[in-house]
Amino acid sequence: MPGWALLGLFIGPAFAIYAVFSVYPLLSTIVLSAYDTDASGQHAFIGLQNFVTLLTDESWSGPFWNALANNAVFFAIHMAVQNPIGILLAGLLSLPSLTGRHAYRTLIFLPTMLSVVIVGFIWQLILSPLWGVSEGLLGAIGLGDWFAPWLGQEETALLTISLISVWQFIGIPMILIYAALLNIPEDLSDAAQVDGIGHLRIFWHVKLPLVMPTVALVSILTYVGNFNAFDIIYAVKGAIAGPNFSTDIMGTFFYRTFFGFQLQQGSPTMGAAVATVMFGVILVGVMIYLFALQRRVQRHAF
Amino acid sequence: MQNRLTTISVHTVLLVYTAIALLPMLLIVSNAFKSRRAIFADPLALPGPDTFSLKGFSKVLAVSDFGLYFVNSLTVTLVTLALVLLFAAMAAWALSEYRFRGRLVLGVLFAVGIMVPIRLGTVSILELMVALDLTNTLTALILVYTAQGLPLAIFILAEFIAQIPKDLKDAARCDGVGEVHIFFSIVVPLIRPAIATVAIFVMVPIWNDLWFPLILSPGEGTQTITLGVQQFVGQYVTDWNAVLAALTLAIVPVLALYLVLSRQLVRGLTAGAVK
Numbered sequence A: 001m002p003g004w005a006l007l008g009l010f011i012g013p014a015f016a017i018y019a020v021f022s023v024y025p026l027l028s029t030i031v032l033s034a035y036d037t038d039a040s041g042q043h044a045f046i047g048l049q050n051f052v053t054l055l056t057d058e059s060w061s062g063p064f065w066n067a068l069a070n071n072a073v074f075f076a077i078h079m080a081v082q083n084p085i086g087i088l089l090a091g092l093l094s095l096p097s098l099t100g101r102h103a104y105r106t107l108i109f110l111p112t113m114l115s116v117v118i119v120g121f122i123w124q125l126i127l128s129p130l131w132g133v134s135e136g137l138l139g140a141i142g143l144g145d146w147f148a149p150w151l152g153q154e155e156t157a158l159l160t161i162s163l164i165s166v167w168q169f170i171g172i173p174m175i176l177i178y179a180a181l182l183n184i185p186e187d188l189s190d191a192a193q194v195d196g197i198g199h200l201r202i203f204w205h206v207k208l209p210l211v212m213p214t215v216a217l218v219s220i221l222t223y224v225g226n227f228n229a230f231d232i233i234y235a236v237k238g239a240i241a242g243p244n245f246s247t248d249i250m251g252t253f254f255y256r257t258f259f260g261f262q263l264q265q266g267s268p269t270m271g272a273a274v275a276t277v278m279f280g281v282i283l284v285g286v287m288i289y290l291f292a293l294q295r296r297v298q299r300h301a302f
Numbered sequence B: 001m002q003n004r005l006t007t008i009s010v011h012t013v014l015l016v017y018t019a020i021a022l023l024p025m026l027l028i029v030s031n032a033f034k035s036r037r038a039i040f041a042d043p044l045a046l047p048g049p050d051t052f053s054l055k056g057f058s059k060v061l062a063v064s065d066f067g068l069y070f071v072n073s074l075t076v077t078l079v080t081l082a083l084v085l086l087f088a089a090m091a092a093w094a095l096s097e098y099r100f101r102g103r104l105v106l107g108v109l110f111a112v113g114i115m116v117p118i119r120l121g122t123v124s125i126l127e128l129m130v131a132l133d134l135t136n137t138l139t140a141l142i143l144v145y146t147a148q149g150l151p152l153a154i155f156i157l158a159e160f161i162a163q164i165p166k167d168l169k170d171a172a173r174c175d176g177v178g179e180v181h182i183f184f185s186i187v188v189p190l191i192r193p194a195i196a197t198v199a200i201f202v203m204v205p206i207w208n209d210l211w212f213p214l215i216l217s218p219g220e221g222t223q224t225i226t227l228g229v230q231q232f233v234g235q236y237v238t239d240w241n242a243v244l245a246a247l248t249l250a251i252v253p254v255l256a257l258y259l260v261l262s263r264q265l266v267r268g269l270t271a272g273a274v275k
Helices: A003-033 A049-056 A058-093 A103-115 A116-126 A132-139 A156-170 A169-180 A186-194 A199-210 A214-224 A231-237 A250-259 A268-294 A294-298 B002-032 B034-039 B055-064 B066-097 B103-115 B119-132 B138-160 B165-173 B179-190 B192-207 B212-216 B227-234 B239-275
Strands: A034-038 A044-045
Touching: A003 A268, A003 B103, A003 B119, A003 B179, A034 A049, A034 A268, A034 B119, A044 A132, A049 A058, A049 A268, A058 A103, A058 A156, A058 A169, A058 A199, A058 A214, A058 A250, A058 A268, A058 B002, A103 A156, A103 A169, A103 B002, A103 B239, A116 A132, A116 A156, A116 B002, A116 B138, A116 B192, A116 B227, A116 B239, A132 B212, A156 A169, A156 A231, A156 B002, A169 B055, A186 A199, A186 B212, A199 A214, A199 B119, A214 A250, A214 A268, A231 A250, A250 A268, A250 B119, A268 B212, A268 B227, B002 B066, B034 B192, B034 B227, B034 B239, B055 B239, B066 B138, B066 B179, B066 B227, B066 B239, B103 B227, B119 B138, B119 B212, B138 B212, B179 B192, B192 B227, B192 B239
Parallel strands: none
Antiparallel strands: A034 A044
């Protein structure tokens, strides 16, 4: 066993920064959620009262459940649209003897590299009724009447923002599933081909089941990213997440609770309670994932 | 015959999706170089001799400090990157090479950080930065981003370090070479490809982040490019030339860097998924 001095030298810097600026704040936030802030900014221990307030006090529970439900919709749209398209693109890219594979892959992944804020603004301009680009394009294919200010309407704003986010991040499922498809031994599909089975059926019955672990990985990455999202809503709709809070998700709800908005004053302790709930939500998802795929994950242990 | 038909339909689907991915960006960038009248009259046209205008860019550069935002983002990203790579490589080496008490606990502790977003600790991070008098400094961002980047970097680098042949290290040890020396002169050169991959994973989220700049250093002088653009667009929302130019200034450097590094990036992503 090496000396502790040597270990300290190697692990010390990483451990210190990680402990002070990540582990401590997370634990401290959970502790803080059990306190109340009075007018002078002093904290007083109140146990689980913040959570009771959050779930039962009418002025809190309405916005809270609204944000959580919107967030669930936000995630559901990602899963329903992003995974099928990602699988389709990855399947096409992995076809043998496809020319231009590298170019397609590179270009389709491009939006993923941009800042969420920039992507939000790009689509805000494109969907703006003032500019009329979308309306013009729809008109060109005879769907002009179909256009509406989707980002401004209560019924369509959340769906529209979710699809913008899907547009940006489609590259991640595509690339990860593509990599998993390339990893499947060729003997398998060769054997199927010899048996006279077509590409499509090979993909559906042989390859797709084999890449399901990657689809699960993509899903949990999406889950964590979605329940922690903030930038896209803030860029397109501001902290108020309008119209009428129809695009409010946990990230924006947390931000408003912590910093305050309009007439409501910000509260660090209530903010900590919201963050703790988010932590719980994310933990549940991660636990389901780890439990379902425990064997795979064990190979990753140090 | 059927094969050709299949090939054509495969390319059609891929081309259509490529267009969906690219056209929105091209639309913004091409309209940034047009006069206000042309932006509205014919948004889909490329800038021509009659419609070309740099008015938006001169406005952006005149009323906002884009150069400074850019330097701030670059500083934060590069300093964080250097810290994460050095500290993560050292920790990954110790965690995968030495057997010591507490090794598993440390490994699990770092692994948790891959999945749990650091944003959830924001309330306490802000309190901490206020106590340390670091609000509105780039240092605050660098510290938080370093803590954010370390877990995944350690994880990826440890996998690579575990593949280094034992003989190499043992030979050096027989010659009496010290452990620190072994790390820097044998291990680091061998994991260079992995370091490049980790670099991209670490850089992209930092460069693009809005949350921590907004909360920890929103002051004049410490804004990053993402925050700067966000505030600029909010303020000049009716000045289409300026907004399009600001977005273009934010898009183009990232795209240029991406096209240079795309091979490396895709290789990194696919290698990461293989395991």
